[in-house]
Amino acid sequence: MRIIPAIDIKNGKCVRLLKGDFDKVTEYSSDPTEVGRRFSSLVVNDLHIVDLDGARTGRQENCELVTEMAAQSGLMIQLGGGIRSHDDVAAWLNSGVHRCVIGSIAINEPETVKAWIQEFGADAIVLALDIKLNEIAEPMLTTNGWTEDSGVSLWTRIDDYKAAGLQHVLCTDVAHDGAMTGPNFTLYAEILSRYPDLNLQASGGVRNITDLEDLRSLGVSGAITGRALLDGEITAAEIASFQQNE
Numbered sequence: 001m002r003i004i005p006a007i008d009i010k011n012g013k014c015v016r017l018l019k020g021d022f023d024k025v026t027e028y029s030s031d032p033t034e035v036g037r038r039f040s041s042l043v044v045n046d047l048h049i050v051d052l053d054g055a056r057t058g059r060q061e062n063c064e065l066v067t068e069m070a071a072q073s074g075l076m077i078q079l080g081g082g083i084r085s086h087d088d089v090a091a092w093l094n095s096g097v098h099r100c101v102i103g104s105i106a107i108n109e110p111e112t113v114k115a116w117i118q119e120f121g122a123d124a125i126v127l128a129l130d131i132k133l134n135e136i137a138e139p140m141l142t143t144n145g146w147t148e149d150s151g152v153s154l155w156t157r158i159d160d161y162k163a164a165g166l167q168h169v170l171c172t173d174v175a176h177d178g179a180m181t182g183p184n185f186t187l188y189a190e191i192l193s194r195y196p197d198l199n200l201q202a203s204g205g206v207r208n209i210t211d212l213e214d215l216r217s218l219g220v221s222g223a224i225t226g227r228a229l230l231d232g233e234i235t236a237a238e239i240a241s242f243q244q245n246e
Helices: 033-041 052-057 063-073 086-093 104-108 110-120 154-162 185-194 209-218 238-244
Strands: 001-008 013-019 021-029 044-053 077-078 097-102 125-128 131-132 139-143 148-153 166-174 199-203 222-225
Touching: 001 033, 001 052, 001 063, 001 238, 013 033, 021 033, 021 086, 033 044, 033 063, 044 052, 044 063, 063 077, 077 125, 086 097, 086 110, 104 148, 104 154, 110 125, 110 154, 139 154, 148 154, 148 209, 154 185, 166 185, 166 209, 185 199, 185 209, 209 222, 209 238
Parallel strands: 001 044, 001 222, 044 077, 077 097, 097 125, 125 166, 166 199, 199 222
Antiparallel strands: 001 013, 013 021, 131 139, 139 148
């Protein structure tokens, strides 16, 4: 399982939101590029960057900063936030980004994103299928920076995309994101029981190295962690040891 450090950018700064709430922001650094360099010293190959401003507005708000981070980190960059057009995807893939994370438009315009998977290749596209559990514990997809309920279930969209060659899904239970309460292990186990060949990235709630070990035991392909790294709850030595046991 790949450990994927995460940097969320808002107003040019490295931040974390609590449960996706833009009014509950913790600022970690005014220099996200430096944080990226710090993460590149870990025994990891990937870096997950989210343009929170772009996620909220649907526009590419931090292009220069993200391009600089991609150039300096030396890691494989996975970028999300406001990527909503063919030209956005093409431009980022030509600018050092390895995978584009597609959120709201993947839910609202599936035929458009299926065409991107066909054109750019399944390995270049990650669907960000972020959920909130409804009153009967059914995972329902959210859009527009987690602010709107799409009315579409997680299962409906994955079923739809699997027929189009989907390989990569990043799934966040919004209630766990940034809360340091542990991942939604039950959700990820159910996803993998339904779609055992899916490259699933778990995101939200990772507290410590034990959570990462438990996700690995489920068969999760990658785990995104931001706050636990930034707070020092997961150390460089623990990551190195984890990777040695792969």
